[in-house]
Amino acid sequence: MIVTVINQKGGVGKTTTAVNLAYILSRNKNVGLIDMDPEGGTTTSFGLKREKKEIPLGGKSVNIFNVELFPSHLGLLKMELNGDVEEVTNSLKNIAKSFDLLVIDTPPNLGTLALASMIAADKILSPVTPQPLAMEAAKNLDSRLQSLEKKAMAFTNMSAKPIEINLQSVNFLKISVPQSKIFIEASRLGVPASRYEEIRMKKPKLIRFYEELSKAILE
Ligand SMILES: Nc1ncnc2c1ncn2[C@@H]1O[C@H](COP(=O)(O)OP(=O)(O)OP(=O)(O)O)[C@@H](O)[C@H]1O
Numbered sequence: 001m002i003v004t005v006i007n008q009k010g011g012v013g014k015t016t017t018a019v020n021l022a023y024i025l026s027r028n029k030n031v032g033l034i035d036m037d038p039e040g041g042t043t044t045s046f047g048l049k050r051e052k053k054e055i056p057l058g059g060k061s062v063n064i065f066n067v068e069l070f071p072s073h074l075g076l077l078k079m080e081l082n083g084d085v086e087e088v089t090n091s092l093k094n095i096a097k098s099f100d101l102l103v104i105d106t107p108p109n110l111g112t113l114a115l116a117s118m119i120a121a122d123k124i125l126s127p128v129t130p131q132p133l134a135m136e137a138a139k140n141l142d143s144r145l146q147s148l149e150k151k152a153m154a155f156t157n158m159s160a161k162p163i164e165i166n167l168q169s170v171n172f173l174k175i176s177v178p179q180s181k182i183f184i185e186a187s188r189l190g191v192p193a194s195r196y197e198e199i200r201m202k203k204p205k206l207i208r209f210y211e212e213l214s215k216a217i218l219e
């Protein structure tokens with residue numbers, strides 16, 4: 001199954017979601033996580049560096065904390081500019097065959113890489129923050145999904161109160177991940193926040209949100 005995390009707005013928590021979701025899902029599933037963002041947020045969240053060379057999609061992976069991570073690399077930029085959506089979609093579907101779940105982190109746009117990641121997806125998950133521009137992005141995603149005849153689940157990030165917007169193809173879950181400094185601390189150390197909580201905290205606060213999201217995805 002392919003789970004694509006998407007929102008064309010930058011900084012809303014796509015990478016944070018992909019990384020923590022993959023980490024939590026890997027407790028009892030065989031999970032791959034592919035960084036489709038040339039900026040490489042997911043790659044650095046697992047303490048790795050972006051590859052400075054071009055690698056074919058799915059050509060290199062590293063197992064970290066039980067997640068098979070496909071790092072970002074130079075070739076993604078070329079693929080974004082000159083790539084063929086159908087070819088990228090097929091490559092993603094091929095990579096997914098080796099896993100129970102393949103989680104995809106996408107860049108903040110609706111270009112070739114994000115589009116192919118949406119088309120390949122069995123489930124689409126969109127973090128939305130309660131700022132006007134992020135809500136506008138959710139509406140744009142809704143129209144794009146309608147034209148692709150796809151549906152997405154959205155949830156609220158960086159707020160205690162769940163957002164409710166009525167959209168045709170985006171269903172807002174009643175899940176909201178609050179603001180937390182733990183995300184910043186964990187990303188400074190290059191580990192997923194859920195991992196950081198497991199190791200460092202007696203009473204984890206954030207893990208349950210990713211468990212809820214995992215449940216919604218697997219339903
Ligand atoms: N609930 C939260 N509370 C506090 N900080 C958060 C939360 N979610 C994410 N962050 C932080 O916000 C920043 C942006 O998050 P993230 O990188 O996941 O967004 P993104 O949508 O992937 O951004 P981009 O579009 O640039 O790839 C990061 O520093 C991350 O640690």
Ligand SMILES: [Mg+2]
Pocket residue numbers: 014015016037041042105106
């Ligand atoms: Mg990101």
